[in-house]
Amino acid sequence: MDSGRRDDSTVITMPESKSNGKGKAPAVAMATTKAAPGGWKKGVSIFDFILRLSAIGAALGATATMGTTDETLPFFTQFFQFQAEYDDFEVFLFFVVANGITSAYLVLSLPFAIVCIVRPHAVGPRLLLLIFDTVIMALTIGAAAAAASIVYLAHNGNPNANWLPICQQFGDFCQSTSAAVVSSFIAAFLLMFLVVLSGFALRRN
Amino acid sequence: MDSGRRDDSTVITMPESKSNGKGKAPAVAMATTKAAPGGWKKGVSIFDFILRLSAIGAALGATATMGTTDETLPFFTQFFQFQAEYDDFEVFLFFVVANGITSAYLVLSLPFAIVCIVRPHAVGPRLLLLIFDTVIMALTIGAAAAAASIVYLAHNGNPNANWLPICQQFGDFCQSTSAAVVSSFIAAFLLMFLVVLSGFALRRN
Numbered sequence: 001m002d003s004g005r006r007d008d009s010t011v012i013t014m015p016e017s018k019s020n021g022k023g024k025a026p027a028v029a030m031a032t033t034k035a036a037p038g039g040w041k042k043g044v045s046i047f048d049f050i051l052r053l054s055a056i057g058a059a060l061g062a063t064a065t066m067g068t069t070d071e072t073l074p075f076f077t078q079f080f081q082f083q084a085e086y087d088d089f090e091v092f093l094f095f096v097v098a099n100g101i102t103s104a105y106l107v108l109s110l111p112f113a114i115v116c117i118v119r120p121h122a123v124g125p126r127l128l129l130l131i132f133d134t135v136i137m138a139l140t141i142g143a144a145a146a147a148a149s150i151v152y153l154a155h156n157g158n159p160n161a162n163w164l165p166i167c168q169q170f171g172d173f174c175q176s177t178s179a180a181v182v183s184s185f186i187a188a189f190l191l192m193f194l195v196v197l198s199g200f201a202l203r204r205n
Numbered sequence: 206m207d208s209g210r211r212d213d214s215t216v217i218t219m220p221e222s223k224s225n226g227k228g229k230a231p232a233v234a235m236a237t238t239k240a241a242p243g244g245w246k247k248g249v250s251i252f253d254f255i256l257r258l259s260a261i262g263a264a265l266g267a268t269a270t271m272g273t274t275d276e277t278l279p280f281f282t283q284f285f286q287f288q289a290e291y292d293d294f295e296v297f298l299f300f301v302v303a304n305g306i307t308s309a310y311l312v313l314s315l316p317f318a319i320v321c322i323v324r325p326h327a328v329g330p331r332l333l334l335l336i337f338d339t340v341i342m343a344l345t346i347g348a349a350a351a352a353a354s355i356v357y358l359a360h361n362g363n364p365n366a367n368w369l370p371i372c373q374q375f376g377d378f379c380q381s382t383s384a385a386v387v388s389s390f391i392a393a394f395l396l397m398f399l400v401v402l403s404g405f406a407l408r409r410n
Contacts, residue, residue: 088365091354123408130404134339138346138397145347146354149296153358154366160293161359163368192343195400199335202407203328 041120044201048129049113051190051197056106058187059140063099066092066147066180071173084166084173091146092177098143099184102191105136116201123202130198137191144184151177246325249406253334254318256395256402261311263392264345268304271297271352271385276378289371289378296355297382303348304389307396310341321406328407335403342396349389356382 066086073082086092109132112125119125154174157165167174271291278287291297314337317330324330359379362370372379 084365089363090361091357127404127408131401134342134397134400134404137339138342138393141343141347142350145350149351149354150358152296153355153368156295158294160289161368161371163358163366166366188343192339195339196336199332199339199404199407202404203332 041201042117044197045113045117045120048194048197048201049110049117051194052106052110052113055187055190055194056103058183058190059099059103059106062144062180062183062187063096063103065176065183066099067096069173069176069180071170073169082169084170086177089150091150095143095147095180095184098139099180099187102136102140102187105132109133120201126198126202130195130202133191133195133198137188137195140184140191141188144181144188147177147184148181151181246406247322249402250318250322250325253399253402253406254315254322256399257311257315257318260392260395260399261308263388263395264304264308264311267349267385267388267392268301268308270381270388271304272301274378274381274385276375278374287374289375291382294355296351300348300352300385300389303344304385304392307341307345307392310337314338325406331403331407335400335407338396338400338403342393342400345389345396346393349386349393352382352389353386356386 069084069086069092071084086096109129112129115122115125116129151174153163153165154170154177155165155167157163274289274291274297276289291301314334317334320327320330321334356379358368358370359375359382360370360372362368
């Protein structure tokens with residue numbers, strides 16, 4: 001008899017919740033969430049983990065590429081040998097440090113990402129990841145943009161400020177710094193996606 | 206008799222939910238949320254709105270300051286008058302466009318922020334704001350960092366690339382571009398805070 005009553009109430013409830021059943025709607029939604037616990041949230045968490053691994057690759061690649069950039073030209077004068085190294089530009093030094101921090105953070109965030117996979121409804125680790133992802137994303141994109149603006153200058157120069165392009169002389173240097181900047185932008189966009197993904201996963205808990 | 210039974214069940218439920226009442230805990234939490242509807246969430250939404258207004262001010266200030274930067278030196282040669290304008294640097298042009306977009310977006314986002322104040326438990330507008338805030342934050346911080354790296358170069362130059370500082374000649378130009386960069390960074394940090402705030406507000410809905 002009890003189950004019969006429940007069937008009845010389901011049939012009657014639907015029009016009710018459309019007309020004035022404001023109190024009933026959340027209860028129904030909650031029952032749905034309970035019915036498939038951690039279904040799409042687990043999927044989101046696994047996707048988050050994979051994106052995080054890719055971002056580690058991109059950030060480490062950017063750090064390594066920029067950090068090993070060093071070109072010595074095959075000719076020299078009596079007093080001077082022409083050499084370009086990444087730390088000739090303070091911005092590139094900042095870039096290496098920032099991308100190193102990003103890589104380290106992403107590696108340290110992996111355990112929290114695993115916790116999110118194991119417990120898809122946990123709010124704490126998810127919120128922690130959202131906050132730190134946002135901060136680190138800002139750091140990464142800032143470093144990438146600052147370096148990009150110097151790389152652009154190295155390629156094109158600026159006639160108004162009388163800054164000449166140096167890429168004709170230091171071609172390999174320019175190529176490898178450009179690659180590092182692109183790699184860092186990829187890491188930043190992956191982090192941006194991670195932030196949005198965390199927002200979605202926090203949606204209904 | 207019914208109300209008496211309910212009182213009893215409350216007393217008994219508390220230890221139950223500690224031992225094995227996994228199914229009961231969300232129901233209790235939900236009841237608490239219902240008891241104080243939109244308490245702290247309304248506060249968060251109002252704070253969000255105020256931060257958004259401040260960010261508009263900062264972004265508009267950055268756009269206007271950079272967009273009106275123009276210095277003509279009081280001496281000139283027969284063929285050339287020394288003048289520095291913001292669009293002598295492509296990066297500064299990008300900065301103006303990006304901060305203009307940020308300002309426009311922030312103004313357009315105000316209605317959604319108001320919706321969030323009126324309906325503190327609405328998930329849709331909040332999630333929309335989180336996603337677009339993240340993207341616009343990335344744009345703003347990228348523009349600010351790229352411009353900052355050029356401003357740094359204008360102040361200090363780079364002896365390795367033989368790029369000389371131009372701030373000795375164009376002092377006012379440097380000052381006003383620096384101010385614009387700082388203003389844009391403030392807007393970016395406010396947006397960062399808005400993203401984190403949206404994450405908090407999405408936490409339990």
